[in-house]
Amino acid sequence: MTTEHSGTSDTGVPNADPGRALGSPAWKKRFHSARLHCVRPAGADPRTALVIDNGRVSSSGRILSQIDGNWEVSQTLPFPVGFDGAISADGRWVVGLDDDGGSEVGGLVACSVDGRNRVELTPGRAAYVIRGIDFSVDGRTLLATIVDDEGFHLLSVPVPDWQSNIAPALTSSGATAQAPATETADSASGIADRAGWGTPRVVWSSTDEAWYGHISADGSLLSVDSTDHNPGVRRTAVTVIDASTGAEVAVCDDLPAGPVRAVRFSPISGDQRILLSTERSGFARPAIWDPTTGQRSDFDAMELDGELQPLDWDPRRDRILALHIDEGIHRLILIDTVAGVLEVVRDGTGSYAVPDVAAEFAYEAQSYLADGGVMCFEQSWARPPRLLRIESTSDGSEPATIIAAPDVPKGIEFTSEMIPGAEGTPVQLWWAVPSGEVRGTILSVHGGPNLVTTDAYSPVAQSWLDEGFAYAALNYHGSVSFGRALREGFWTGYGDREIADIRAAMECLAEHGIADPLSSYITGASYGGHLTLLSLGRLPDLFAGGFAIVAMADWATAFAEMNAALRPVWETVLSRGELSFEEACRKLSATSYVEQVRGSAVLFQGARDTRTPPAQARKYVDALRAAGGDVLIEWFDAGHTPTGTTLESEWLTTELELIALTEAGQRWSGSPQPRDSPQPGPPAP
Template sequence: MTHDWQRFFDARQCLSSRRGRGMGDDLELMVHDGPDGAFLTVWDVVRDVTRPVAGAYGDPRNAVLSGDGRAVLNLLDDNGSEMGHLWSVPIDGGSGTDLTPGLPPYTLRGIDVARTGALAVLSAVAEDGFTLWLVDTDGGRPPRRLFGSTAEAWNARVSADGRWASIDTTDHNPGLRRFAATVLSTTADAPGETIRTLSDGPEAPVRGIRFSPVPGDNRLLVSTERSGHQRPCVWSFTDGSRIDLDAEHLDGDVVPLDWSDDAAYVLLVHVDHGVHRVLEWEPDSGRLRAVDHPAGAFFEADIADAHPDYWASHYGADGQPRLLHQRFDLPLTLLREDRGDATVTPVWTPSLRPAGVALTSHIVRSIDGTPVQLWAGRPPGRKGPAPTLLSIHGGPQLVTVDRYTPEAQAWLAEGFAYAAVNYRGSQTFGRRFREGFWHTIGERELEDIAASVHWLVHEGIADPRQIFITGASYGGYLSLLSLGRLPDLFAGALAFVPMADWLAAYADMNPALRSAWRSFFHADPDDDPEVFHRASPISYVDGVRAPVWISTGTHDTRTPPRQVHRYAQALEKAGGDVTVEWFSGGHETNSRNSELADQRRMMELITKAMHGERWAEGPVTPPPPGSIGYM
């Protein structure tokens, strides 16, 4: 194989851009990928000056700017373990400050900064449960606890003036991830007093998006699902009144992202079968306007992390929409829409834009008739079936959007077809679809994967003898599970940080993950271990006939290393062809060099598989001493 595909990795310079929330300068905190890891810069939009952020600031994708724009706030942990403390790190690289010095290590599940004053809120998860904290970003006072519960609660939000905070709670629905938005006071005379909770009943979640950017405006932008699909709502939490956008003429989710600094406009994205269309809503008049823009994705939803989106379009200080835009074949670009003349112009574009292959959206019918969205693309010039990579996203409640994907372009450049399926569990396809994996972990997902494979073969895209499955996290889990339960469909699996043995993993998971999986399984492993055993790839190693490659982290508290090692040993004992490669770190890697090395390794292994050669070069090795579960 040639290495011409490497140009697609070189092209990806910016991963995301998140606007600072302070009332002063118009600043964007930008995450870039570099050869040795992701890094941060701060872009002063008005002056068009960019400066690097110095110092150790943790995973750049989770960082936010302080209100004055002089520091970044982020969780600092032990080698990617996601258990640590929130720190304030000066942009110029000065001495950082631990903002929660008296707390035990916790997982960060939400952070937001007030527009005025030196205040922020964070939602933390530790062994004692889910909590919401108010912190002084200058370290002037100790953190104040505003909320605590043993039921899932996260997604911290704070009002522009710092008087109110919100957190998404499940106390009304314990054990089910269907939230209500709860607003609390942060003032000294009533810290943590509940002002009001917005619930649409036990079936319909409500999630906080952002308080009004206008100080003193007591309204919270939320996402509701009364119709079964996401819709925006502006909620006046002091009197309980609300303005809903029902948009009955639109199929699919309408996702609220942000509102303008004067609180006159709300930026939305309508997602219909995976395709994004940007809208702007004026809550006071009810006017809904379509933004004219190029095809592609304009946000990517996250779940149970520091932010609700990996990256998302938003408003600039000038009140105009700032559209973060990308496609499978186009790296991240920033567009500015002028509302006055409805024009969209680029603000910055990637310096490298290698010609790639666009992927198209298709609807596949699963075994029970459920429509499932699939992205698919053929290699250039290929008319007949080709060897194929089927990509499975993680989460499970994440989603594959029309986002620049160097891995996809690399495979396509090497003559492979590439496809990515949004199986049941994915976001932005409605509540029923998102919850479609609940209590039957792995079952519906495998049905959707099998249907996608059959469609790719039927359409003449995939060579049925040369289909490989790959994914990270829950996508890695489904890759391993597919090899054990759908052995006739795949020629090999390439799994990153996978879940392989639910029972062995449970004790090593961070507390946030244990709570989530008890909810999704609707069971506790101590009371009903068989449910967890039945869902685990380790239970099906005797059925695996294709080779398996696993890359996983030593300090991962989501899919811990010990359970991966147990799976690999069991598969090896059953006569399977399995290779495990350990890297020092947690659940994700941020290095372009490591991604390039992974791509080379996968291409090498798939070439061997297509020539009938084994992948394993020796016995499975355990993780190094000091890894999670091997302390």
């Protein structure tokens, strides 16, 4: 990472006091250990799963298996595994996107778990973005949902035969068999031959947004969350397609009552039913639908408030695993699909799934079902993720620990409070205070905006608390898990509702005595970075500064470099209301408010980012400097979602140093016109 400013001291910040001791061993230790990022089961046998860890420098993979009744985790796989990694149905291959350092635009690559074979799956095809990866349970087909300049596509790739010896399974010790590389390679490309992988073909395409393709157990049917029926509006239907012909088989469409999303096909060959997530009530509820007959069973759970999000389905045992979320608090629930009875599996210990958006999977991490038990992915604000196995809830026995959390310093749990946000709508605020005197306050706003902050481990939050800062995190208009109305609340208003929610959060914190504007800072990534910079311009009296990570700062400038998966979506969202597209871009862009900014700002920007591209960040920095503002930009050589905990620690160190400058009455930039340093790496593709 290089830094764009001049006059840096040994700490990397201009005029900082080099004698100031920043950070304690306690908070730095939070970033030293790799932590569990997710566990993704193999389709043919969920007793085998890909474990993805976030390490100090990058992410990596391991294989979880049940061998002779015991759960074992392999050594680290001998090749890089990104957060998008998926394991084949037979557990022999890991598939992910080769995107040139994190641009999120590239081509799919398959690696055998022993590291012997690396196969480029779509050679010769123009680069694309991934919006879904799935394998048929019969192990014969990989289905990828891809997006390029031509539209949204379902891409089918035949998988090597299960009996192939190309990719050996795990040894009895749980370690992958390490053998000399014997692949046949193209000397020009360095890529192994196809090793049994078939020729990819596009089965279905649309110019309208489509996400998360799924494939039936026998590979004969495909589904996709589509918007052909309602172009430009992110309220999906589930379209089912014949995998051989590409012909439409059936569509499940609940509009105007709400969107429908496919969760998974039945894992039983010949059973073509699909587990759905529906919103007829305005809140998520499970349903099971047979596209071949039209038969549908809805599980309304009228006795529950909030959402009941289906996570997994075991039709052999007639049960659905669902996540109940009421006012942001999680419970794991099993639904008996025959009797309709609900059973609480786990609650009161944190969160059990992490919703994602604009990604390869609907959940970044989640609990799932395996061999009659529940594999519980659990974490809290103070405790890193771990994987538990719950066999029964009736005998009072404790869950078995399958993958333990790393040893980290003791943390502080957070309080959840529902506060009146924009237009009086309740929004959730998480907050905690340090054990000693409060030095200042950090308000975090998540990205997305269709993401959510849950009761999930945050080494960054705990480190701020270690340093004496109160820490709060806001779920605002746009957040998921609070129903359709709040999730779609950002569609109109052009930032007005989000800004009102942020103001309400600071007012609430002020009532608790922990929101002095002279020592309060706002931070966020992606859309949260956008709201960080927007707040500095529209709420200048509330914050002394802002830390914006991969922020959208100027919407009109961004569109020229934005990847194909996002460009049409945002063009539609910004053209939906009473303003024209150009007027909406101006109102939403932080560059429009630089004259009002009084606090300091720092932008952490990826040189390869295609979601919030570099040019628009540079434009904001130039505009704020021209207005006399105090701003820095820190470049890092990666894309929108860099891996590794070291970078998080480096950013936190920089932020603490910058706050020390504020406390000393100094500018972050050191001078009104700091000298720029070169942007690292090649321009984003």
